[in-house]
Amino acid sequence: xxxxxxxxxxxxxxLVELIIVIAIMAILAVSIAMSVIQYLEKSRVAVDVHNAxxxxxxxxxxxxPSNFQGRVVDYTDPETGETESYKRGWVxxxxxxxxxxxxxxxxAMIDAGLVHVSDETAQKIADNExxxxxxxxxxxxxxxIRRSGIDExxxxxxxxxxARSTWNTxxxxxxxxxxxxxxxxxSASNAIRTNGHAKDxxxxxxxxxKLGLDYSFITPIGEQYNxx
Numbered sequence: 001x002x003x004x005x006x007x008x009x010x011x012x013x014x015l016v017e018l019i020i021v022i023a024i025m026a027i028l029a030v031s032i033a034m035s036v037i038q039y040l041e042k043s044r045v046a047v048d049v050h051n052a053x054x055x056x057x058x059x060x061x062x063x064x065p066s067n068f069q070g071r072v073v074d075y076t077d078p079e080t081g082e083t084e085s086y087k088r089g090w091v092x093x094x095x096x097x098x099x100x101x102x103x104x105x106x107x108a109m110i111d112a113g114l115v116h117v118s119d120e121t122a123q124k125i126a127d128n129e130x131x132x133x134x135x136x137x138x139x140x141x142x143x144x145i146r147r148s149g150i151d152e153x154x155x156x157x158x159x160x161x162x163a164r165s166t167w168n169t170x171x172x173x174x175x176x177x178x179x180x181x182x183x184x185x186x187s188a189s190n191a192i193r194t195n196g197h198a199k200d201x202x203x204x205x206x207x208x209x210k211l212g213l214d215y216s217f218i219t220p221i222g223e224q225y226n227x228x
Contacts (some may be wrong), residue, residue, distance in 0.1 A: 009074055044162040049210050050187065051094045051159045055091050056211055058112035059105065060184060067130040068176050069102045086175040086183070091153070094169040095161045097145065099152040103129040105174065107155040115155040117142040125153075166190065167203050172211075186211045 005008060069088030092099040098115065100106035104124050109115045111124050117125075121141045128135040136147040143155040161168060173185035188207030191198035207213065 045166050047162045058108045062108035065130050087175045092171045098155040116220040117144050148200045188215050
């Protein structure tokens with residue numbers, strides 16, 4: 001009686017089939033990785049926008065003094081040709097630090113609990129709020145770390161920019177006009193910076209929109225987009 005047997009087809013994947021499978025897996029891996037990166041960036045942007053809203057609200061509720069020590073800036077309306085004068089302050093935020101342009105913007109941040117210093121330092125800044133000669137702590141104090149080259153109060157805490165590709169800096173501006181009325185503005189940039197906040201029209205408009213500051217004009221300082 002002869003031996004009965006059966007043939008088994010043990011043929012594996014061909015080289016072409018393996019290449020196709022590997023290519024499909026690579027495409028799927030890249031697609032998943034891109035989705036994760038986009039999700040993480042959206043989350044970081046949401047954190048930045050939340051923090052920027054807190055800064056906007058802090059500036060909006062703070063009572064700026066009549067002798068606000070802001071930087072003087074003139075704005076000429078492109079349609080009417082009329083020129084208005086403002087005193088301008090700002091809170092600038094990048095991936096490393098927060099900079100307040102003057103005593104009042106620093107106090108607005110301190111009063112809102114967004115940056116922290118000792119009671120003694122806060123009182124000293126308040127005592128000199130309307131002085132053109134600014135007082136600065138002699139060294140680090142809480143979140144305060146240094147005085148900038150243009151006499152800003154520089155702080156560092158978790159409010160710093162979290163986004164990786166949407167913007168690398170953002171800024172909230174406060175304007176006090178000739179009759180003491182307060183105006184708020186905002187801008188952001190994703191441009192490569194060589195000295196401070198770089199011009200980036202597209203990103204500035206995007207950031208302003210997210211903060212509800214859509215009605216804009218451009219000032220000659222930094223070409224910031226600002227809500228009226």
